[in-house]
Amino acid sequence: MAASTTGPVAHHFDNLAQQQTTVRMGMWVFLVTEVLFFGGIMCAYTVYRIWFPRDFEAGSAALNVGIATVNTFLLLTSSLTITLGIRAAYAGNQKALKGWLLATIVLGSVFLGLKAREYHLDYQEGLMPTSKKVVVYEKDDEGQEHAIERSVFAINVERVLHEEKFDTAGVNTQRVQLFFIFYYAMTGLHVLHMVIGLGLLTWQLILAQRGFFQHTSRYVYIEVMSLYWHFVDLVWIFLLPLLYLAGSHTFEQAIHQFQHALGMH
């Protein structure tokens, strides 16, 4: 940390304005690559959603929309707390800065905790893509039993959709499985970004603890990290309608599902 002894402008910059512009620019260029990164999978999703709308709506209806709703508000509030953190750093209020960084870390961590619970519930309900099959016996019109091979995923998703009172007529469960592959890939990538974001926030909290932000011009580092954090929020803003709200849901169902996730009944 040579900069803290030699002043806030690093040797390869002409002045502070140039340094701060460069720091912001660097993050924006990185975010361009991130937009294209998420754009790729969202584009693939769009193609399949247009091809198989009914099956994707069925997959969406099987998701826990209660957790997703609460998580949306958590992430939005964390965008607020980090923005207030920038102001605290700019004003040189170290105590407030640490408080807002900590609040953002807490909100992000609760989001991840709930997401982990959601994945766990999905696992318990058997909503994991698999090629496993089981033999079931079904009676035909004459009462004759026949052994039929059925996909484990199909049996599970049909059970969940039946519980959600979703009409499964005309739904192809293999295509629903495709929806779930998108669901895990997209939310998984988002979770990965959240984990990295939490790492950055923790690092800045440590820096704040060590007095790095005593130079108030260094507020720009909080600002630049907040650009990344806001971007992660921005991705979620699109994941919510694409994955969770594509199918039919109600507020009552969301409340019920959230209470279920917390083990309240």
Add this chain to the structure above:
Amino acid sequence: MSEPKETIFETDEHTVPSTASTMTTFAILLALTAVALTVGFSNVGPWKALVSLLVACTQAGVLAYFFMDLRQADKLTWLTVGAAIFWTGLLFLFTLTDYLTRHMAAI
């Protein structure tokens, strides 16, 4: 000894938004989330996906303009954001025009 050089960048006169304006942005985002959820939890038929995405785009716009401070960004940053939107547009355009018209080739 070299003379201190003039910056080649545009002058960068950033001010940090006041707490009041930050809270206003947050309130707008909360209201838009309420709209997104109301649309998501209702049955507005085939337009649901389009309306949901329009609301999401508005939310993203507010978030980028105020929280990500595009409001004060220089031309180079706007160009960078524009490039991201442009290339993502191309990504969608060429992928969709290919995949959604393939059945037309099967004459």
